[in-house]
Amino acid sequence: MKKFNISVILPTYNEADTIGDLVLKIKDLYPGFEVIVVNDGSTDNTAEAAKNAGADVYSHPYNIGNGAAIKSGIRVASGDILVFMDGDGQHDPSDIAGLLKFMPDYDMVVGARSMKGQASLGRALGIKVYNWLASYVAKFHVQDLTSGFRAVKSKIARSFIYLLPNTYSYPTTLTLSVLRNGWSLKYVPIEIRARSAGESNIKILKDGVRFFMIITKICTLYSPLRIFLPVSFVLFVLGLSNYIHTLLTQGRFTNMSALLFTTSIIIFMMGLISEQVCQMRYERREGDRSITEKKEL
Numbered sequence: 024m025k026k027f028n029i030s031v032i033l034p035t036y037n038e039a040d041t042i043g044d045l046v047l048k049i050k051d052l053y054p055g056f057e058v059i060v061v062n063d064g065s066t067d068n069t070a071e072a073a074k075n076a077g078a079d080v081y082s083h084p085y086n087i088g089n090g091a092a093i094k095s096g097i098r099v100a101s102g103d104i105l106v107f108m109d110g111d112g113q114h115d116p117s118d119i120a121g122l123l124k125f126m127p128d129y130d131m132v133v134g135a136r137s138m139k140g141q142a143s144l145g146r147a148l149g150i151k152v153y154n155w156l157a158s159y160v161a162k163f164h165v166q167d168l169t170s171g172f173r174a175v176k177s178k179i180a181r182s183f184i185y186l187l188p189n190t191y192s193y194p195t196t197l198t199l200s201v202l203r204n205g206w207s208l209k210y211v212p213i214e215i216r217a218r219s220a221g222e223s224n225i226k227i228l229k230d231g232v233r234f235f236m237i238i239t240k241i242c243t244l245y246s247p248l249r250i251f252l253p254v255s256f257v258l259f260v261l262g263l264s265n266y267i268h269t270l271l272t273q274g275r276f277t278n279m280s281a282l283l284f285t286t287s288i289i290i291f292m293m294g295l296i297s298e299q300v301c302q303m304r305y306e307r308r309e310g311d312r313s314i315t316e317k318k319e320l
Contacts, residue, residue, distance in 0.1 A: 027127065030057040030102030030177070031119070033078070034092030035110035039067040046076035048116045057102055060110065061092040069110075089171075090193035097180050106174045113215045114172045121211050122174040130179055130206035133198070134172035134213035153238065157195070160242040160249055161202035166210040169194050179206055188237070195237045203245035247301055251294025258287035 031049055035042055042060060049058050060073035064086035074080045081099050083092065093107060104126050108114040114134070122132040150169060157165040171194055183200045187193045201208055242250050262283030269277045 027103040028057070028101065029053070029055070029104050029106060029123065030059060030096075030100035031106045031108065032093065032096030032100060033058070033060045033073075033108060033110040034063060034089050034096065035060055035065065035069050035073070036063045036086060036089070036092075037065045037067050037069060038110045038112075039065070039069045039072045041112040042069055042078075042110050043072040043076040045110060045112055045116065046073055046078045049119070050077050052116055053119065056106075057100065059096050059100055061096045063087060063089070063092040088189035089191045090187050091189040093193050094184055094187055094189075097177070097184055100177065103177055104174055105177050105180050108172045115213070115216065118172070118211075118213050119174070121213070122172075125209050125211070126174055127176065128207075129209040131173060131175040131197075131201050132209045132211055133167060133170050133194075135167040135210040136170060136213060136215055153195075153235070156235070156238055157199060160238055160246070161199055163202050163208065165198065165202075168198055172213060172215075173197075175201070186241075192237050196241060199238065199241040200245075203241065243297065245301060247297035248294045251290055251297065255287045255291040255294065258283050258290065262287060 031053075033042065033045065046058055046060065049056065058078045060070075060078040060080050062070040062073065062080055062082040064083045070080050070082050079099075081095055083095065096107075097105060104123070106119055106122065108116075108119070118134060122134060125132045150167070154165045154168050157168045169192075173194070175197070179201065180197070183197060186200055187196050198208070239250060262280050265283060266276060266280040269275060269280065
């Protein structure tokens, strides 16, 4: 069986108090792994602490974002399989083995947190709603849409790097992109630790809107009818309900009913066109990829 090279990528911002011990633990548990710490413009000595612990450090000149740090890590990593985990000490390095146990049978393995692992009840409920929405979009039971602890084949991560945002919502984009492109995904239960210092930078309302927009964007990119069809159906039902009401109360067909019916049909036709464009774009991309692979052979 082929032996795979593993790269562990740790995006960090002002994690000097935790990153050194985390790198040492990873090095101790997995001596042959490449450990890359992406210092996203920290104002403390995060880079020095990581370097002293034995990590390969790549630094941004200023703070760009967690997703940008992940993208930099993907670009510089040399491993066949990439492991992403937070640099704040919440993820247990011993759980990496649990993810890699299912590689390369699966294309991506994600550590799924329990409800009690969330910072608050409100955030847990919010994540549950987005998990449900993502499950609808992907036609797959998404257990933890925003988990940053995952292992993925490097060729897959690199193929989606242009889609990943610079913010904390990169796990959402990567998960949906993997599922909608037909790659395999497995969830493995994990427990996360409390942050040893500071607090999470993710805000349920502000970042929740961002997660919703990303889910919608990925859905319209890969399966537009999953968005257009429900909207069209709702408008049609509203138009039909309004027509029945006005027919019974006024005995006529109103302009509002006509507007709702017309809008419903237009949105449905836009969905069909978008679906065809999406399919042609995907087939062209797959064709270009096949040509590239043949040239490499």
